[in-house]
Amino acid sequence: MxxxxxxxxxxxxxxxxxxxxxxxxxxxxxxxxxxxxxxxxxxxxxxGWSENLRNYVTALFRSGECTTFFEAMEKVKERVGLEGRDGFEGELVVxxxxxxxxxxxxxxxxxxxxxxxx
Structure with missing residues (x-):
């Protein structure tokens, strides 16, 4: 450059x-x-974040709560958004x-x- x-x-x-x-x-x-x-x-x-994500998504599919990638992605985004509020450090917060x-x-x-x- x-x-x-x-x-x-x-x-x-x-x-x-x-x-x-x-x-x-x-x-x-x-x-x-x-x-x-x-x-x-x-x-x-x-x-350990990648493993937490993998475990969460696996649980979503095994429980039948999600049946498609897009459903799982929405659940992940929702969970990350909720866990990142008010200083709460959840398993899916980076x-x-x-x-x-x-x-x-x-x-x-x-x-x-x-x-x-x-």
Whole structure:
């Protein structure tokens, strides 16, 4: 990328779509997106979140409460939304530590392709 985009961290306005597109293309080109996905997946696995999700979905199908992927997805989204309220940390809420660690991975990937302001 000849002229890397500048992305001020403290900016309150959304990043323009053209800059978002440049960033996405650069992350695709340098393999950043798969690295971010792999880091997120690994941290979720380490935290037990992936297993909790798998167990919950398995229980939905075995109980007959859900019979399709779409029904199960709606139940998962509903459960995550309920568990994330009022500070309740349920088994399907992504742990804060995972979010913080992955945010660091994202920042490093962004710093590799653009100028990230303070």
């Amino acid at each position: 000849a002229n890397p985009p500048k992305v001020p961290i403290a900016e309150t306005n959304p990043v323009p779509a053209s800059v978002q597109d440049q960033i996405a293309l650069a992350l695709l080109a340098n393999g950043g997106i798969p690295r971010i996905q792999a880091a997120f997946r690994q941290r979720l696995d380490e935290a 742990p804060r530590s995972v979010g913080e660690e992955v945010a660091g991975v994202v920042r490093r990937e962004l710093e590799g392709i653009c100028e990230v302001g303070k």
